[in-house]
Amino acid sequence: MQSQQRLLVVLAHPDDESFLCGGTIAKMSERGVHITLLCATKGEMGRRMGNPILTSRETLPGVRVRELKSACKELGINDLRFLHVRDKTIEFESFDLLEERIVKVIREVQPNALVTFHEKYGGHPDHCAIGRAAEFAFLKSGDPDFYPDPVFPAFKVQSLYFVLWHAFYDEWLKENGLSRITRVNIAGTLQKKIRALRSHRSQTLAVPELWGNQKPNLPFLKESEYFIKGNLPTIIEETDLFQTIESRG
Template sequence: MQSQQRLLVVLAHPDDESFLCGGTIAKMSEQGVHITLLCATKGEMGRRMGNPILTTREALPGLRVKELKNACEELGISDLRFLNVRDKTIEFESFDLLAERIVKVIREVQPEALVTFHEKYGGHPDHCAIGRAAEFAYLNSGDPDFYPDPVFPAFKVHSLYFVLWHAFYDEWFKEYGLSRITEVDIAGTLQKKIRALRAHRSQTLAVPELWGNQNPSLPFLKESEYFIKGNSPTNIEEIDFFKTIERLG
């Protein structure tokens, strides 16, 4: 087991990390946490190619990978990996194969916490599909009989979190309340999040507020990010992912 705390983030597209949890990732990195981002696709089917146009449809995947690498530098993500699944097709991929590939990364990285999408509140078929596979991998990575690996032994992740997209916050709150929500204050890393979003130029040039004076009414530019607790105790108020781990041992 490594002495440095480790966080694995499993998402679907380049820019998911910046829009949904960029401030939290930057905050964790500032605290010395090692961040691994596992991105399922290269975003080749994204509707935006810049405004004005920056690239062609054929060249878009390469550009989006470059943009993601730049965003990772801003956020302090030191380990970027791809599953190389075709954009907008994750739901049609073999579920077992996806889960096995994520399990292998979990066992290699040995993270204390894993962040992904909720299968119901993902907001996009790719998001829901990768979240479902990542949760299944989380639940089974500690079982030595589940996809035995001669190199990396079974490893159980301590905590699971789902990004709570602003569009679904009210819906989740009405159904479950605050007991399973972790709110992370990102006031100190909001500017890093903004720089990471700007690194995704092909996708964010169409958001003029991001390039001028930041508009606080934009939900993804607020000073908090929210996560659904996948397994953490609901009676412990959390301000980041590792406080609960430290308290529980």
């Protein structure tokens, strides 16, 4: 059995990783966790192209891929992969095919934990669609009869988490309470998160406060990031994505 902990992050667009869970990713990386990011699209339909404009619609996909690679270096992401789905069309892709492709990555990477979007609280059709597919892949990857593969056998991921964007925190709390929330303190890696966000220049130059000399007072740059437990006991209060895994031995 592999000794190094592994985290698979399945998201929709370049910059999702930095905005939503960059501090947590950096914190896990500092602890020696091997991190794979599976990004569904290249963000080619993004509305922002810099401020002032630094790219065109034709060159934007290449720009955003380069920006994502730079952000991955800042956050300590070891392995970057793409599904090459067209931006803003994930919900129209074959669900079975998406699920199968994510299952194959799970079986190859063999992560201990998987982070993705919540189907309801994703906030964007692409987010919700890739989150739904990733959740089903999480459930099916350990079934040897589901898309059997002679190279990469069935593998069951131990823990599933959904990113909880600040804009949906109060809504989740009102409907579900605190029992399924994992809060990760990212005070020690907040600067890495800021540098990763700055790597996404085409998207963040339009946020002048992010580029100032003072500490940005932005809602997505607080000292905590939040996750919804997808499959863990709600009686356990978690402050770390691997806390429950390690307590189980």
